[in-house]
Amino acid sequence: xxxxxxxxxxxxxxxxxxxxxxxxxxxxxxxxxxxxxxxxxxxxxxxxxxxxxxxxxxxxxxxxxxxxxxxxxxxxxxxxxxxxxxxxxxxxxxxxxxxxxxxxxxxxxxxxxxxxxxxxxxxxxxxxxxxxxxxxxxxxxxxxxxxxxxxxxxxxxxxxxxxxxxxxxxxxxxxxxxxxxxxxxxxxxxxxxx
Amino acid sequence: xxxxxxxxxxxxxxxxxxxxxxxxxxxxxxxxxxxxxxxxxxxxxxxxxxxxxxxxxxxxxxxxxxxxxxxxxxxxxxxxxxxxxxxxxxxxxxxxxxxxxxxxxxxxxxxxxxxxxxxxxxxxxxxxxxxxxxxxxxxxxxxxxxxxxxxxxxxxxxxxxxxxxxxxxxxxxxxxxxxxxxxxxxxxxxxxxx
Numbered sequence: 001x002x003x004x005x006x007x008x009x010x011x012x013x014x015x016x017x018x019x020x021x022x023x024x025x026x027x028x029x030x031x032x033x034x035x036x037x038x039x040x041x042x043x044x045x046x047x048x049x050x051x052x053x054x055x056x057x058x059x060x061x062x063x064x065x066x067x068x069x070x071x072x073x074x075x076x077x078x079x080x081x082x083x084x085x086x087x088x089x090x091x092x093x094x095x096x097x098x099x100x101x102x103x104x105x106x107x108x109x110x111x112x113x114x115x116x117x118x119x120x121x122x123x124x125x126x127x128x129x130x131x132x133x134x135x136x137x138x139x140x141x142x143x144x145x146x147x148x149x150x151x152x153x154x155x156x157x158x159x160x161x162x163x164x165x166x167x168x169x170x171x172x173x174x175x176x177x178x179x180x181x182x183x184x185x186x187x188x189x190x191x192x193x194x
Numbered sequence: 195x196x197x198x199x200x201x202x203x204x205x206x207x208x209x210x211x212x213x214x215x216x217x218x219x220x221x222x223x224x225x226x227x228x229x230x231x232x233x234x235x236x237x238x239x240x241x242x243x244x245x246x247x248x249x250x251x252x253x254x255x256x257x258x259x260x261x262x263x264x265x266x267x268x269x270x271x272x273x274x275x276x277x278x279x280x281x282x283x284x285x286x287x288x289x290x291x292x293x294x295x296x297x298x299x300x301x302x303x304x305x306x307x308x309x310x311x312x313x314x315x316x317x318x319x320x321x322x323x324x325x326x327x328x329x330x331x332x333x334x335x336x337x338x339x340x341x342x343x344x345x346x347x348x349x350x351x352x353x354x355x356x357x358x359x360x361x362x363x364x365x366x367x368x369x370x371x372x373x374x375x376x377x378x379x380x381x382x383x384x385x386x387x388x
Contacts, residue, residue, distance in 0.1 A: 002248060002369050003369065003372060003373055006245070006248060006369060006370055006373045007373055009241075009244050009245055010332075010336065010373065012244060013237070013240075013241045013244070013332070013333070013336065014223050014336055014340060016237070016240065017222045017223050017224070017225075017237065017333075018224070019233075019236075020222045020225060020229070020233045020237075021222075021224070021225055028211045028214045028215075029208050029211050030211070030212065030215070031214060031215055035214070036233060038232075038233035038236050038237065039213075039214045039230060039232035039233040039236065041236045042213075042232045042233065042235045042236035042239070042263065043207070043210070043211065043214075043232065045236070045239065045259075045263055046207075046210065046263045046264070047203075047207045049260065049263065050203050050206060050207070050300065050304070051200070051203055054196060054200060062256040062259075065239075065256075065259060065260075065263075066243065066259075069236065069239055069240045069243065069259075070240070106244065110244070138204075138207065139207070139211075142204065142207065142208055146208060175196050175197065175200060176200055178197060179197055179200045179201055179204065
C-alpha cells in the first residue's frame with residue numbers, strides 16, 4: 001500500500017529531525033552557537049562533493065553522499081562524542097542500535113541497504129568510507145583553525161592528539177591532508193594549537 | 195596545482211557555512227527555535243532519498259540530491275523568503291547572483307555544472323527538479339501539521355493559500371500529495387488550519 005508506506009516515511013522524516021537538536025563540540029565559523037549534527041551532515045555532503053577529485057582512489061561520490069547523509073543518525077539516541085574521546089565499542093554499539101531503531105520506522109525492505117551503508121562507513125575499509133571519514137573530519141578542523149582553536153583549548157586537546165587523530169584524513173585523501181597539515185603547523189606556530 | 199585548488203575549496207566550505215545562520219519560517223518538530231537553511235538542506239536530501247520510489251516519473255535520485263544540497267545557497271546573500279510570499283523575479287535574481295558569487299570561489303571549471311543544476315532546480319521543468327521542489331515543500335508542512343500550525347497563523351496564511359501553493363507537490367509526486375492533502379484536510383477539521 002503506497003499511501004500507508006508514504007505515511008511511514010513521513011513519520012521517519014519527523015523522527016530524524018531530532019538530529020537538529022544534537023549539538024557538537026565546535027562552533028561554525030563566525031557563529032557564537034555550537035553546531036548541530038544535521039547542519040553538519042549537510043556541510044560534509046557538499047564538502048565531499050566539491051573535494052571528490054582529490055580522493056586517493058576512484059570513488060562513487062553518490063554512495064559517499066548517501067553515507068554522509070545518514071552517518072550521524074545514531075547520535076539521535078547516543079549523542080555526539082568528540083573525536084578525541086576514545087571511540088569505544090559501547091558508544092558504537094549504542095549508535096548502531098539507534099540507527100537500527102530509526103531505519104526500522106521505514107516500510108519493510110528499506111532498512112537493510114541503509115544499515116549496510118552505515119556499517120560500511122563505520123568500518124572504514126572501502127575507498128568510499130575512507131574518503132567519507134576523511135571529509136567528516138574537515139569541518140571541526142576548519143572551525144578550530146578559523147576560530148582560535150576554541151574546541152581544542154576547551155577540551156584540552158594537545159597538538160599531538162590533533163595531528164595523530166587527523167592524519168587519518170590521508171587514508172581518504174593524501175592531498176587534502178597535505179594542505180590541512182600545513183594549516184595545522186601554521187596554527188602551532190601562531191600558538192593557536194599547543 | 196591541486197594544493198592551491200584544495201585551499202580554494204576549503205575557503206568555499208567555510209563561506210557556505212553561513213547558510214547555518216539563515217533562519218527559515220518554521221520550527222522543527224519539538225524544537226523551540228526556528229530552523230536554519232543548512233539543516234533544512236540535509237533534511238530534504240534524506241527525505242528525497244527515502245521517498246524516491248513515489249516520484250511521478252523515473253528520476254535520477256543522485257542528481258536530485260545534488261540539486262537539494264545546493265538549492266538554498268542563494269539565501270546566504272538574499273535571505274530566506276516564505277513560500278507564500280510571491281516569488282518575485284527580484285528575489286530570484288538576487289539568489290542567482292548569490293549562488294554565482296559562491297560558486298566562483300571554486301577552482302576554475304567547477305562552477306558551471308552546479309550553476310546549471312541550480313538553474314534547473316529553479317526552472318522546475320525536468321522530472322528531477324519537479325520532484326526536488328515537491329520534497330522541498332514537505333518539511334514546512336510537517337512542521338505546521340505537528341506544530342499547531344504555528345507558522346501559518348503567525349504569517350496569516352489561509353487554508354486556501356496552503357492548498358493552492360502545496361498542491362504543486364503533485365507535479366513531483368501525486369501519491370505524496372494525496373497523503374499530505376488528507377493530512378491538511380484533517381488539520382482544517384481540527385481548526386489548526388483556517
